[in-house]
């Protein structure tokens with residue numbers, strides 16, 4: 001007998017059947033807008049992987065809403081509407097942002113969840129000046145490089161049904177927090193929170209914190225998974241592509257990399273990958289995979305091949 005697991009595992013074709021003939025309402029143009037740089041996702045994948053997931057999520061939203069109603073009736077309260085919160089986790093360069101954007105687009109087309117907001121946790125990174133002061137500039141993306149208390153306060157306010165909650169904004173272009181800018185979250189039906197570390201357990205009690213973690217506010221979570229060697233390759237390929245796009249702009253923090261030859265760019269990307277992103281993946285991100293409600297496993301071509309859904 002195989003070891004008991006809280007997950008049920010399906011291959012893509014079995015999972016795809018769970019779509020139950022629900023029509024796909026996205027077209028190639030929508031997908032072009034949602035796809036991240038270098039992500040080859042096609043409409044078949046949206047139809048076979050993300051459409052069944054959005055259908056499952058509508059059931060979860062309904063179930064969670066009734067559960068909240070029961071609690072409110074028990075307490076004799078009439079609390080403000082609390083959004084259904086979905087966390088999307090995984091490595092740098094695995095394609096979390098594409099997953100999050102597609103989920104958003106599909107979920108807002110279901111009748112019960114027309115308002116879906118998306119927030120990325122990079123807005124809660126500490127500004128470069130603070131990272132520098134704390135000796136953390138080479139640790140961007142590690143749990144300690146975030147304003148974790150700020151992120152927790154944000155989640156608590158959103159979940160409490162606060163009419164308007166603000167999140168700071170990060171720019172990949174300037175590689176820093178954008179001063180004075182924010183995104184506003186105004187009581188959506190669903191909030192998707194995407195980021196490397198969203199499934200991290202709470203900070204230790206010794207830090208004098210509440211013991212709560214961002215993930216405690218999730219109603220559902222997705223971990224986007226792939227083999228480390230594949231993600232490393234995707235990171236390097238994206239870095240090579242960024243030379244022609246983002247890095248080409250003189251205002252880009254990475255502009256100094258725009259003129260690198262292919263070999264030099266590959267070497268630089270591998271250096272950043274192996275000194276920052278791979279250790280963070282191995283030490284902090286991957287260990288949280290077992291906390292996700294759903295794990296999407298990609299093959300070497302970026303295609304989702306296997307789906308694990310938590311049933312316990």
Ligand SMILES: Nc1ncnc2c1ncn2[C@@H]1O[C@H](COP(=O)(O)OP(=O)(O)O)[C@@H](O)[C@H]1O
Nearest residue numbers: 036037091092093094095096097098172173246
């Ligand atoms: N240096 C960069 N300049 C511009 N955009 C970037 C840069 N690095 C990453 N991005 C973009 O930021 C988004 C998030 O990237 P990342 O954190 O690696 O997560 P993922 O690839 O899993 O979505 C992606 O859409 C990616 O294309």
Ligand SMILES: CC(C)(COP(=O)(O)O)[C@@H](O)C(=O)NCCC(=O)O
Nearest residue numbers: 092120121122140141194195196276
């Ligand atoms: C901004 C990030 C830390 C991701 O943040 P997230 O939204 O996942 O919290 C990451 O994309 C990043 O830029 N890492 C720094 C190392 C690098 O340039 O690859």
